[in-house]
Amino acid sequence: MNTGFIGTGSMGSLLIESFIKSDALLPQEITASNRNPAKVAQLAERYPGLRAVPSNREVALESELIFLCVRPMDIFNVINDIQPYIHPDQYVISITSPVMIQQLESRLPCRVAKLIPSITNYMLDGAMLCVYGSRISSGDRERIEQLIRRISEPIEISETHVRVCSDLSSCGPAFFAYLLEQFAHAAVEETGIDYEQACTLASRMLLGTGKLLTEGGFTPEQLRQRVTVPGGITAEGLKIIEKELTGKFNQLFQMTHHKFTTEVTKVTAQWST
Incomplete structure (x- = not known):
């Protein structure tokens, strides 16, 4: 074609x-x-x-x-x-x-x-x-x-969900790449591990996690529960994440939707001329 x-x-x-x-x-x-x-x-x-x-x-x-x-x-x-x-x-x-x-x-x-x-x-x-x-x-x-x-x-x-779907699918790689970047930097700062090695480990982890969620039959909740032993190290780490991230992704979607609405208004004004 x-x-x-x-x-x-x-x-x-x-x-x-x-x-x-x-x-x-x-x-x-x-x-x-x-x-x-x-x-x-x-x-x-x-x-x-x-x-x-x-x-x-x-x-x-x-x-x-x-x-x-x-x-x-x-x-x-x-x-x-x-x-x-x-x-x-x-x-x-x-x-x-x-x-x-x-x-x-x-x-x-x-x-x-x-x-x-x-x-x-x-x-x-x-x-x-x-x-x-x-x-x-x-x-x-x-x-x-x-x-x-x-x-x-x-x-x-649905076209009414274009923005949120774009956040998840198209903007998501930038959001999660930033989280991975911060994950690796924190590992370096706290332990002295080589940054490239930390990035490699975290990146391979993210790749494998994606496969578990798309091909392995896990839901995010099931995967979290499978990895997390009550009272274990992962559980302690999750407490910090839950405390600091609660509501943050809501704010993210609010911000992207506000920006989107502004752009739609400007585009619509052009089409009305």
């Missing part, structure tokens, strides 16, 4: 590289544009056959499926840029969570979806959040998921 990417920044380039690495797409099946031509030129150099074009118009004309990988406040102008060249048989997929499906469908005559990737997709793992527009049939859904299944686990969600 000829696939276009408008925007090749952090997530756009991650998707391109992941699709190529997984053999889901060949470089010659990809057309890409960026407001900074040097960025997309670097991708074309790295993946011979990938077509770097100077305008969003060319992406729209040459692609059956188009990923919009731009910032929330840029997407309105991108939509207006490509609108005259979009036809009903195409797919336009936004990875920008504050832009609503209804807004996209109001400006575009084609099939529309919203997919929220995660940095974990770079390792051909993790989830891809899926929200489908009203023109997407079951066959369209299967076609989209057949592609993204090569780099992730597609999980359909």
Whole structure:
């Protein structure tokens, strides 16, 4: 399937590289544009056959499926840029969570979806959040998921839960990487263990824990209980975590939702003009 990417920044380039690495797409099946031509030129150099074009118009004309990988406040102008060249048989997929499906469908005559990737997709793992527009049939859904299944686990969600699901799936790697970083630093400060060794041990622990929770049949509660012996060392450590972290993740979700609401308001104001 000829696939276009408008925007090749952090997530756009991650998707391109992941699709190529997984053999889901060949470089010659990809057309890409960026407001900074040097960025997309670097991708074309790295993946011979990938077509770097100077305008969003060319992406729209040459692609059956188009990923919009731009910032929330840029997407309105991108939509207006490509609108005259979009036809009903195409797919336009936004990875920008504050832009609503209804807004996209109001400006575009084609099939529309919203997919929220995660940095974990770079390792051909993790989830891809899926929200489908009203023109997407079951066959369209299967076609989209057949592609993204090569780099992730597609999980359909309600658009009303895009923010919290993104926090868990897409922001989560940063949150837990920070916790792991602090875990390792504390180990160094308290014991003198080498930092690289501490990071390796903690990282392998996190990998194994993820497998236990996804493939091993454990729920988080069951895994915690399995490791924790009443009155033991783990139980004592958990007392500190419970004391210090109670309510902290509530505050995290409150903050991310506040930021999200602010962005939705700004995007909606653009669409109302």
